[in-house]
Amino acid sequence: MSEGLSDPKAMRALAHPARLSILNRLGVEGSATATEVAEIAGITPSAASYHLRMLAKYGFVEDAPPRGDGRERLWRAVDMTLGVEVLPGDQPEVRDAKVSLMLAFRREANEEADRALAQVEREPAEWRDATRFGRTRIKVDAEELARLGQSIEKLIEPYVARRRDEKSTPEGARMAEVQVNLFPTAKRTAPGLPTEDHGAVLPTEDHGAAG
Numbered sequence: 001m002s003e004g005l006s007d008p009k010a011m012r013a014l015a016h017p018a019r020l021s022i023l024n025r026l027g028v029e030g031s032a033t034a035t036e037v038a039e040i041a042g043i044t045p046s047a048a049s050y051h052l053r054m055l056a057k058y059g060f061v062e063d064a065p066p067r068g069d070g071r072e073r074l075w076r077a078v079d080m081t082l083g084v085e086v087l088p089g090d091q092p093e094v095r096d097a098k099v100s101l102m103l104a105f106r107r108e109a110n111e112e113a114d115r116a117l118a119q120v121e122r123e124p125a126e127w128r129d130a131t132r133f134g135r136t137r138i139k140v141d142a143e144e145l146a147r148l149g150q151s152i153e154k155l156i157e158p159y160v161a162r163r164r165d166e167k168s169t170p171e172g173a174r175m176a177e178v179q180v181n182l183f184p185t186a187k188r189t190a191p192g193l194p195t196e197d198h199g200a201v202l203p204t205e206d207h208g209a210a211g
Helices: 010-016 018-029 034-041 045-057 092-118 125-130 140-160
Strands: 061-063 075-077
Touching: 010 018, 010 092, 018 034, 018 045, 018 061, 018 075, 018 092, 018 125, 034 045, 045 061
Parallel strands: none
Antiparallel strands: 061 075
């Protein structure tokens, strides 16, 4: 987990959908101008400039080396792991900010998975075969769950896009996404039996012919 994401103001700033889109664009594809990130976020360049300044204020992005004639301001993502961990000693303001940011992360992740699932049939056969959507229930104690998470992180590390160099990247490589959620399941509240049938047709009892 990242040790930096404990400032509630920073976490609330990051939880904005447009800022998450911008940060993801910079982290995956490298430096860009406000106009370039505006398109992916679906906002105006002036709005993108504002969001970039807010991200820079809290240390998520920074100025990138200029290109060409240097007249356009370039931004890049700061190389950091964005992790949030709710701790027993968190003050209410910190806990609420952490939960809001986690929910924002989950919404963005779900949207990414939904887009991939919607077009999976149009992918080449080799990419369809490599794609996985699934859930697995496991039985572990807290130490085993933590150890499993560490093992998964080590397994993924060589493939992280922003740190993988061209020499180790095979021809035909493209952006893909790994989504990992490890958590103890919470008890599901049973909805209970309905109090009304709402127009349902129920079978009638056959009492036989009158004698």
